Amino acid sequence: MTAPSLTRRHVLDLDDFSAGEILHILDTADAMKEVLAREVPRVPALRGRTVVTAFYEASTRTRVSFELAARALSADCVNLNVALSSTTKGESLLNTVRTLRALGADVIVMRHSQAGAPYLVARYLNICMINAGDGAHAHPTQALLDLYTMRERLGRVERLKVAIIGDIRHSRVARSNLWGLAALGAQVALCGPATLLPRGPELELLPTVALTTHLEEALEGAEVVMPLRLQLERQQSGLLPSLREYRELYQIDGARLARAHPRALVLHPGPMNEGVEISTEVAHGAQSAIESQVTNGVAVRMALLYLYGHGEVSDVRAP
């Protein structure tokens, strides 16, 4: 098992993480969860470090989760208010990050609607970059908290049968989860209407991943059931005939969940469209781990900040 070294500076996606490194992150998150359970959930590990959250796309839960994680490690945390920032005055992404670094930022947590934006910054500027979601490409911290929750509740990820249901093609959560689940040896079924299923050469790299349009097939024996948020604009763009049809064919409700493994865990990356991809009964039912996903998200993000966020910023490669 390879433990992570201090050479990794960025968390961009899970496609370049080994199983050993992912498990090391999950073990570290376990120690962080103990910290979060304390009366005063704070340790001095990142004292004097500055974490900047730069969200070029709206998100409350992920940003707050990162801010709480940074504070629990005693880092200073600054939120770049993109709507009020110089981006609106036409400053380029690289120049914004250069300025933040000059102001003392050690870690940038970035969400961007353009796939690859965090990669651009990571390539040219020597600063720890954590991708908090880039376009339809990747959302590695969400995938890690999903993996953590699966392991915590079910004891392992290896050979776990996981069904991911919905708009797989446009989902960065599903994509990052695929890399992580494949690395840890889970069996994944991706399920949704044919128009929302992925096509592409990447899937051939993942022999443990199967595609189906039949929900029953995906749910058969599934130990993890993960419906994805259905973006309502997919209907307007003609990929779905109607929301009602989607609900009738793919909504996870009590009767359908009963087809999965009896102890199956329900996960959802949030925010939920209750009554569309998931019924209220399932979302808040006994098998739902959706609320613990939120707590686990803070622990996993603490682990990432701790493991990758305290390296020294030294050499600078200019573009």
Next chain:
Amino acid sequence: MAEKVIMTAAEMGRALSRLAHEVVERNGGAAGLVFLGMRTRGVPLAQRLAARIKDFEGVDIPVGALDIGLYRDDLSNLGVQPKVQRTDIPQDLFGKDIVLVDDVLYTGRSIRAAMDAIIDFGRPRTIQLLVLVDRGHRELPIRADYVGKNIPTSLQEEVQVRLEEVDGQDEAVLMRGEVKAP
């Protein structure tokens, strides 16, 4: 690396028995004591001490495990990422007499970190320090209350304590670094 045994299994057993008695004697009994072992090897040492005290005093002393990874001040010097594990505090530490247990006392920096960690959990009445081996070279004003064995060392040497539970056998060894060619 040349290796010299500085404490055999039998010597370690006798040292632990003496230390267990010293702790009880100094505290006038075993009531109110909590043992906190420092990960990794302090934890089995703390458990063994508690078992001995249970034998001769009939009192169960709560034993916890402390990981100081999140309190260290020397992370960026380490080169590799240390593994952080869960800290496990068995009960409220307020008003208790804590005995912090570690295998080797060296610079004192991990003890400083451990005290910070303990105080985050509440205000104990006292914190005492028990170590199996004190090898000197302190960098902070810290000393142990109970010492299994004092071993004078040079900075080029390394002391390694091995325990049945972790390493498969009980012994402490002194290792000398390779003599480098001038």
